[in-house]
Amino acid sequence: MKFQFAIDRGGTFTDIYARCPSGKVSVMKLLSVDSSYLDAPREGIRRIIQNETSQVLPKDSPIDASCIEWIRMGTTVATNALLERNGERIALVITKGFRDLLHIGNQARPKIFDLAISMPENLYEEVIEIDERIVVKRSDCKMNTSRNWRSDKTSTKETVLVSRELDLEQAKIDLLQLREKGIQSLAVVLLHSYMYSEHERKLGDLALELGFEHVSLSSDVMPMIRAVPRGFTASADAYLTPLIKKYVKGFAAGFVNLNSSSVLFMKSDGGLTPMAEFCGSRAILSGPAGGVVGYAKTCYEECKCPVIGFDMGGTSTDVSRYDGSFEHTYESTIAGVQVQAPQLDISTVAAGGGSKLFFRSGLFVVGPESAGASPGPICYRKGGKTLTVTDANLYLGRLLPQFFPKIFGPDDNQPLDKALTIEAVNSMAKNVNVFLQQQGSPSMTTEEVVMGFIRVANEAMCRPIRSITQGKGHDTSTHVLACFGGAGGQHACAVARSLGISTVIVPRYAGILSAFGLALADVVYEIQEPAGKELSSGNIPYIDDRIDILITESKNHLESNQKYNEVCTEVYLHLRYEGTDCALMCQPQKVGDKKSLTKQNMSKHGDFVASFVDRYEREFGFTLPERNIIVDDIRIRAVGKSGIETGKILEESKEEPRPSCEESVYFESVGWVNTRVFVMNELHGKDKIEGPAIIMDQLSTILVEPNCTAEITIKGDINIIVTGGQEIKISTEMDSIQLSIFSHRFMSIAEQMGRILQRTAISTNIKERLDFSCAVFGPDGGLVSNAPHIPVHLGAMQEAVQYQLSALKGELKSGDVILTNHPCAGGSHLPDLTVITPVFNPESHNPIFFLASRGHHADIGGLTPGSMPPHSKLLSEEGAEFKSFKLVSEGKFREEELVAVLNGAGTRNLHDNLADLHAQIAANQKGITLILELVSVYGLDVVQAYMGHIQSNAELSVRAMLKYFVHHLGKHVLRASDLS
Numbered sequence: 001m002k003f004q005f006a007i008d009r010g011g012t013f014t015d016i017y018a019r020c021p022s023g024k025v026s027v028m029k030l031l032s033v034d035s036s037y038l039d040a041p042r043e044g045i046r047r048i049i050q051n052e053t054s055q056v057l058p059k060d061s062p063i064d065a066s067c068i069e070w071i072r073m074g075t076t077v078a079t080n081a082l083l084e085r086n087g088e089r090i091a092l093v094i095t096k097g098f099r100d101l102l103h104i105g106n107q108a109r110p111k112i113f114d115l116a117i118s119m120p121e122n123l124y125e126e127v128i129e130i131d132e133r134i135v136v137k138r139s140d141c142k143m144n145t146s147r148n149w150r151s152d153k154t155s156t157k158e159t160v161l162v163s164r165e166l167d168l169e170q171a172k173i174d175l176l177q178l179r180e181k182g183i184q185s186l187a188v189v190l191l192h193s194y195m196y197s198e199h200e201r202k203l204g205d206l207a208l209e210l211g212f213e214h215v216s217l218s219s220d221v222m223p224m225i226r227a228v229p230r231g232f233t234a235s236a237d238a239y240l241t242p243l244i245k246k247y248v249k250g251f252a253a254g255f256v257n258l259n260s261s262s263v264l265f266m267k268s269d270g271g272l273t274p275m276a277e278f279c280g281s282r283a284i285l286s287g288p289a290g291g292v293v294g295y296a297k298t299c300y301e302e303c304k305c306p307v308i309g310f311d312m313g314g315t316s317t318d319v320s321r322y323d324g325s326f327e328h329t330y331e332s333t334i335a336g337v338q339v340q341a342p343q344l345d346i347s348t349v350a351a352g353g354g355s356k357l358f359f360r361s362g363l364f365v366v367g368p369e370s371a372g373a374s375p376g377p378i379c380y381r382k383g384g385k386t387l388t389v390t391d392a393n394l395y396l397g398r399l400l401p402q403f404f405p406k407i408f409g410p411d412d413n414q415p416l417d418k419a420l421t422i423e424a425v426n427s428m429a430k431n432v433n434v435f436l437q438q439q440g441s442p443s444m445t446t447e448e449v450v451m452g453f454i455r456v457a458n459e460a461m462c463r464p465i466r467s468i469t470q471g472k473g474h475d476t477s478t479h480v481l482a483c484f485g486g487a488g489g490q491h492a493c494a495v496a497r498s499l500g501i502s503t504v505i506v507p508r509y510a511g512i513l514s515a516f517g518l519a520l521a522d523v524v525y526e527i528q529e530p531a532g533k534e535l536s537s538g539n540i541p542y543i544d545d546r547i548d549i550l551i552t553e554s555k556n557h558l559e560s561n562q563k564y565n566e567v568c569t570e571v572y573l574h575l576r577y578e579g580t581d582c583a584l585m586c587q588p589q590k591v592g593d594k595k596s597l598t599k600q601n602m603s604k605h606g607d608f609v610a611s612f613v614d615r616y617e618r619e620f621g622f623t624l625p626e627r628n629i630i631v632d633d634i635r636i637r638a639v640g641k642s643g644i645e646t647g648k649i650l651e652e653s654k655e656e657p658r659p660s661c662e663e664s665v666y667f668e669s670v671g672w673v674n675t676r677v678f679v680m681n682e683l684h685g686k687d688k689i690e691g692p693a694i695i696m697d698q699l700s701t702i703l704v705e706p707n708c709t710a711e712i713t714i715k716g717d718i719n720i721i722v723t724g725g726q727e728i729k730i731s732t733e734m735d736s737i738q739l740s741i742f743s744h745r746f747m748s749i750a751e752q753m754g755r756i757l758q759r760t761a762i763s764t765n766i767k768e769r770l771d772f773s774c775a776v777f778g779p780d781g782g783l784v785s786n787a788p789h790i791p792v793h794l795g796a797m798q799e800a801v802q803y804q805l806s807a808l809k810g811e812l813k814s815g816d817v818i819l820t821n822h823p824c825a826g827g828s829h830l831p832d833l834t835v836i837t838p839v840f841n842p843e844s845h846n847p848i849f850f851l852a853s854r855g856h857h858a859d860i861g862g863l864t865p866g867s868m869p870p871h872s873k874l875l876s877e878e879g880a881e882f883k884s885f886k887l888v889s890e891g892k893f894r895e896e897e898l899v900a901v902l903n904g905a906g907t908r909n910l911h912d913n914l915a916d917l918h919a920q921i922a923a924n925q926k927g928i929t930l931i932l933e934l935v936s937v938y939g940l941d942v943v944q945a946y947m948g949h950i951q952s953n954a955e956l957s958v959r960a961m962l963k964y965f966v967h968h969l970g971k972h973v974l975r976a977s978d979l980s
Helices: 040-053 077-084 168-180 198-209 227-252 286-303 389-395 418-438 446-472 492-499 510-520 540-561 594-598 608-620 736-760 791-807 895-905 910-938 940-969
Strands: 003-009 013-019 025-031 068-075 090-095 124-130 133-136 150-153 159-164 185-189 214-217 262-266 272-274 307-312 317-322 332-334 337-339 347-349 355-360 363-370 480-484 503-506 523-534 567-577 584-586 629-640 661-667 671-679 688-690 693-696 701-704 708-712 718-722 772-777 783-786 817-820 832-840 847-856 885-889
Touching: 003 040, 003 286, 003 510, 013 040, 013 510, 025 040, 025 510, 040 068, 068 286, 068 510, 077 227, 077 286, 090 168, 090 227, 124 168, 124 227, 168 198, 185 198, 185 227, 198 214, 214 227, 227 337, 262 286, 286 307, 286 317, 286 480, 286 503, 286 510, 307 446, 317 446, 347 446, 355 389, 355 418, 363 446, 363 736, 389 418, 389 446, 418 446, 446 492, 446 608, 446 661, 446 736, 446 910, 480 492, 480 510, 492 503, 492 701, 492 718, 523 540, 540 567, 540 629, 567 608, 584 608, 608 736, 688 693, 701 708, 701 718, 736 772, 736 783, 736 847, 736 910, 736 940, 772 791, 772 910, 783 791, 783 940, 791 817, 791 832, 791 847, 817 910, 832 910, 847 910, 847 940, 885 895, 885 910, 895 910, 910 940
Parallel strands: 003 068, 068 262, 090 124, 090 185, 185 214, 307 480, 480 503, 671 693
Antiparallel strands: 003 013, 013 025, 133 159, 150 159, 262 272, 272 523, 307 317, 317 347, 332 337, 355 363, 503 718, 523 629, 567 584, 567 629, 661 671, 688 708, 693 701, 708 718, 772 783, 772 847, 817 832, 817 885, 832 847
């Protein structure tokens, strides 16, 4: 056996997991950038080989790789280059007339509440327009295509017309001018190239002949419809790939005989790829992907039930989900750049150990501001002035300074300073109690204040977990929580309890799980091509044939680099309902009865229709059975099994585990408790530890709360069984901590409503410009919580809800949905259609709360397309009017009556109107489901009481803000008069 290295090169630290020829496992953590060595991964390899072989390996000499079987790496080089904008100089080569296409982008406005919006810089610095044009031949096209245009067949067997032939001579002149400016990398993006790549390939060949070092063709990088995301992806690839290649070349230069070793890099989709095929567009999540693979290959294999990954670091927390296959997303935005490529679906929330703690107008606030590594938390002795989550855990006894290395203080040689934290905590508690006394509320102990911040931090981290489970139709409580990262172990039990999860698993190498995951990962090759076909019996033979061809091609490519014990393939179709824009990447449902393969629309690879319909209904709450299903793309993922076996690590226990010491730790339910402290290296397989307890691992602290039991597995993982514990009765009286928690819960509901609306709508206004708003309203119609959507919507939606409550008093019934846009009913302008859903309790005839979503429809009739015709004299001339229209009456969608009103007003896009209204109804329904779950946990009286408390707190917050303005901006009294 030779050395095997798995290395995660992060922005701050480089983690190394190594298996030595002796069978010993060696782990190491190094600074990624240090003046004492050139490259952290190479330095780690050098130190481990030197330690194991006792050979002196000089730092400045190449390492002989003949003793290395394989090296696997994940890196944040691509991510950092995007964030810092220090990639390769590139030029964009695009169809003539579209030079500003990527600058205009997709009209998304992600931070609409920012007072100063800054556009992200373009990755390219020069643009060349190519005189060429392809037109797709369609029977419904009104363009005059009878001219003498050359026709050709596409990869999808469709016909295209070449309305303007590619001018290679002019392209050569323009490209040579780019070379003279020093640009060596190109992104080529031509219209319709995803299905017809001939022109792009000719340009690519020409550019390489002229000496360009790298050319990214959008038809190669990601052959998917929609030029804007395809163009962004090609640009990112051209911007990052040369940088990746330089890093890989520099890494390889530190070795001799490296050709005898397998060197693989982690891609964003969780699969490894050979060093020569590692490219920029697939490297953006290379670092975090290893952690997902790590818990998938350890925790899931152990429990065989859905697992949530909970990776809590110093600045943020990453969450993800695994249920037998990796969940991917195919469009994401990184540092303002939209990337259309398979990536593991990882959600991030700005809550970590370094998140700052604030008390604002009666609310406990955690983050999003972070103290970072410098100055860091107050206890770091580096000048930090604001309390953090780390300080809170230290004060409560959940962090033990004696187990931490002495790396703090100005000279990096002192321990954590608990005294500084205590002083700051006492000051914070004093400020909290001053406010509470002013409000006539009972005071809180210092411990209750600090514990309050911990509870709010836990709720902040629960929000993205609910989003990836409840938001996609999964029951959170049926999952296992896999906890890793430096700070996660202190919060895992509490987070699991809040989510109703009964099992927490802390993997053996939780502190370096991204590196360990690389050792367990498989080699993956993906291939994708557009289809553009209806999923019908007539097209199934073509689709099956293309799947078979792509399977063979992907397997051959994978095995051309090395042989594997097993190669398996995963088949996906990118499916959507006809006329909608929300496509889902679906694997087929396996069919047990072979006779069912004769069923119409059934592929020999399985039932794609059932898979798509089931997933669509689970995520969005409805289906569109009258619509055809369209296959946008065919995707094959070939997997060469190559990961190591985790194996048995620990000997089984022969006696009761012995604690190293006892420390006083504070818990919410029982106060200060003498808590046993165990050292992980001294524990054995099948050791059981009853909470409360602390387990000190080499790189993390694991808190086992009261009423929880930890068991050490023979593989070295820690399994914690979490029980409900002592139930804390929540009254309807206002409690500042509970107020902060309910604020997070209500906000989470509004955010999930927004995600459903954005994904199920088809109009550009809602899907890309995000011109919509979702909110939760109390029984009086008053606004309780909204996601950060459109300010003008949110200011008026309360009036719209309260108008319906008054106008339809006694007429509202369960299953009703109201549509309104009239200015006298709380509307803004007519194209802003508001859908309001009242929710009833079986014991009450009056609504217990309301959900509402408002979306801007591009056209609802009127004198001119769009909104607010300049020559209109009557409201009816601006489009369709709805004052209190029952869109759904007792569960029945009133499509006929709705169509009559819209057509009567002259709507020009009835199809989009209906689709977007369906999406708004689905968003409201999602909100109803989530808020009824809240009622089932806390009771209707408590939920409604906290709706009122939040509204009262909003008033306090506005008053405090106005006082702040007066104090900081001066006390000048401004007056105005209306001149008639």
